[in-house]
Amino acid sequence: MSRPRLRLIHGPTPIVRRPALDALTGVELWIKRDDAIAGAEAGNKLRKLEMLLGDAVAQGKRAVVTCGGLQSNHARATAIVCAELGLRAELLLRVPDPEAARQTPPPATGNLLLDRLVGAGIQWVSPDEYRQRVGLLEQAARRLEDDGLPAYIVPEGGSNGLGALGYFEAMREVREQMDLGLTAPGPFDVVAHACGSGGTAAGVLLGAEAFAIAREVRAFAVCDDAPTFERVIGQIVTEARAHLAGEAPSGDHVRLVVDDSAKGPAYAVQSDDQRAFLVEVARRSGLVLDPVYTGKALYGVAQAVSRGAIPRGARVLFIHTGGLPGLLAQADELAPALGRVR
Ligand SMILES: Cc1ncc(COP(=O)(O)O)c(C=O)c1O
Numbered sequence: 383m384s385r386p387r388l389r390l391i392h393g394p395t396p397i398v399r400r401p402a403l404d405a406l407t408g409v410e411l412w413i414k415r416d417d418a419i420a421g422a423e424a425g426n427k428l429r430k431l432e433m434l435l436g437d438a439v440a441q442g443k444r445a446v447v448t449c450g451g452l453q454s455n456h457a458r459a460t461a462i463v464c465a466e467l468g469l470r471a472e473l474l475l476r477v478p479d480p481e482a483a484r485q486t487p488p489p490a491t492g493n494l495l496l497d498r499l500v501g502a503g504i505q506w507v508s509p510d511e512y513r514q515r516v517g518l519l520e521q522a523a524r525r526l527e528d529d530g531l532p533a534y535i536v537p538e539g540g541s542n543g544l545g546a547l548g549y550f551e552a553m554r555e556v557r558e559q560m561d562l563g564l565t566a567p568g569p570f571d572v573v574a575h576a577c578g579s580g581g582t583a584a585g586v587l588l589g590a591e592a593f594a595i596a597r598e599v600r601a602f603a604v605c606d607d608a609p610t611f612e613r614v615i616g617q618i619v620t621e622a623r624a625h626l627a628g629e630a631p632s633g634d635h636v637r638l639v640v641d642d643s644a645k646g647p648a649y650a651v652q653s654d655d656q657r658a659f660l661v662e663v664a665r666r667s668g669l670v671l672d673p674v675y676t677g678k679a680l681y682g683v684a685q686a687v688s689r690g691a692i693p694r695g696a697r698v699l700f701i702h703t704g705g706l707p708g709l710l711a712q713a714d715e716l717a718p719a720l721g722r723v724r
Pocket residue numbers: 425426454455456539541576577578579580581582583672675676703704705
């Protein structure tokens with residue numbers, strides 16, 4: 383591909399087995415460790431940022447504007463990579479009460495700690511304002527330009543056609559690993575992952591088709607509902623296909639299922655069962671999931687097996703998309719599930 387791309391990830395991420403989790407989930411579980419893709423900036427966003435910030439640098443931009451929730455992994459990854467590249471990062475972060483946040487900033491924990499550590503600029507925005515985020519990002523970019531810093535806008539989650547190509551390339555990486563015999567022979571039955579803004583799902587779907595990775599992509603929504611994500615993912619797939627041109631797969635042999643049954647009580651809030659599952663996974667296997675994305679998605683896999691939506695014993699490639707700082711920001715919420723100190 384001739385499009386500009388940065389090298390931000392530390393080589394192909396491993397695909398590992400944790401046999402203790404087969405019993406817990408009911409499937410033959412293979413885990414693609416995109417949580418181990420880099421250092422503090424790790425997680426799925428880095429694959430998208432290779433494309434998006436590659437474009438920003440090629441265009442001579444000197445600042446990057448993006449947005450997300452207060453504990454956004456995407457905003458944190460963007461802020462860290464911008465510090466590495468010498469770009470200014472401006473983050474629009476959603477908080478319940480921006481005026482209160484301007485008086486007393488929210489505690490710098492988890493992702494926010496890292497945002498502040500690397501010196502990102504932060505604007506607090508209310509949930510209502512956040513609905514108009516496209517306009518707010520443009521305004522922020524214009525302000526930076528007025529200060530002499532040409533700014534590049536990265537949409538929420540890095541989820542547009544260009545960003546999605548990061549996961550198209552990730553599936554090429556999985557194909558190479560399959561060909562090297564690093565997984566069981568033959569395609570997977572399902573690729574499963576958490577879905578928050580749709581870009582990962584779009585890239586995985588196109589790549590799963592192009593490189594014959596699996597028969598089904600199951601994207602576990604952590605917010606919104608299945609019809610909303612089907613529409614969003616469809617739009618991103620169309621944009622990504624335009625970037626891929628001749629490389630784009632033609633058929634639609636891979637089934638996309640947006641599964642919104644494991645969202646839990648609300649975005650970033652887990653049910654007691656989900657919390658207990660996350661603790662059980664860590665204790666049985668040493669695999670550390672996060673409460674906002676990956677914990678819900680793997681819980682969703684187990685639930686889908688229980689209700690017959692994924693056949694018991696199916697071979698599943700679970701993409702661990704990262705999110706560790708979000709776990710570290712939820713110490714209070716997790717405390718009851720940890721039990722007594724042993
Ligand atoms: C850790 C983690 N996993 C999964 C996702 C979902 O990816 P996407 O936004 O591409 O749907 C995100 C971001 O939203 C994330 O931070």
